[in-house]
Ligand code: ATP
Ligand code: PRP
């Protein structure tokens with residue numbers, strides 16, 4: 001039983017790339033999700049296995065559902081996990097999906113290196129305030145962090161910030177907005193996260209799924 005009295009397993013996923021990239025891993029474990037979250041309004045989706053259901057939550061809420069045991073396991077980006085802190089979560093597998101990098105970007109005309117060398121105080125807009133704070137502190141750069149919830153690329157264009165910290169994949173969004181990547185902070189991919197109590201109490205049910213995910217993710221990488 002988990003928090004809501006469910007005897008089966010509950011998996012928390014976010015719509016979009018994490019859901020889509022997790023589907024083949026679920027298939028490898030013999031699990032098929034029976035409804036499409038892009039067309040269904042349901043937030044709890046059934047699978048072909050009556051003992052496994054999928055919760056559809058915001059990407060940044062996945063660790064919270066798993067931490068509190070409302071979901072037994074979930075899939076979340078390293079970026080999201082670093083912001084959450086990882087408390088109460090066991091993180092056994094790098095699934096090597098939703099790969100990107102966390103970077104600093106600025107307006108094409110902005111001389112970031114010189115600003116940093118001269119000890120300028122930088123205004124940095126980001127959704128990832130903890131990661132950004134740690135990064136700039138480790139470089140000894142003074143920053144004023146501006147918390148945003150999306151569309152970070154807009155901030156330097158309208159003078160809200162000097163720089164952004166955001167995830168970059170193809171670089172297409174930066175290019176489309178005349179921004180340049182000036183520093184990579186870290187590589188990002190998504191991890192499987194498991195509630196620590198569920199891992200002990202539901203190990204028998206969870207382990208075959210974790211093994212299948214592990215194997216399938218190694219094959220894709
Ligand atoms: P929300 O839409 O709720 O604000 P989000 O934008 O973080 O959340 P997604 O865009 O689905 O949700 O991103 C989920 C995860 O995928 C991120 O946490 C990150 O690890 C990774 N990711 C984000 N953008 C990209 C990208 N362009 N290419 C590859 N992976 C990405
Ligand atoms: C993400 C991220 C960047 C973009 C980077 O946005 O927030 O804006 O991808 O990818 P690129 O380097 O390939 O352009 P997403 O596609 O998730 O849209 P969102 O604003 O809805 O989160």
Ligand code: MG
Pocket residue numbers: none
């Ligand atoms: Mg996104």
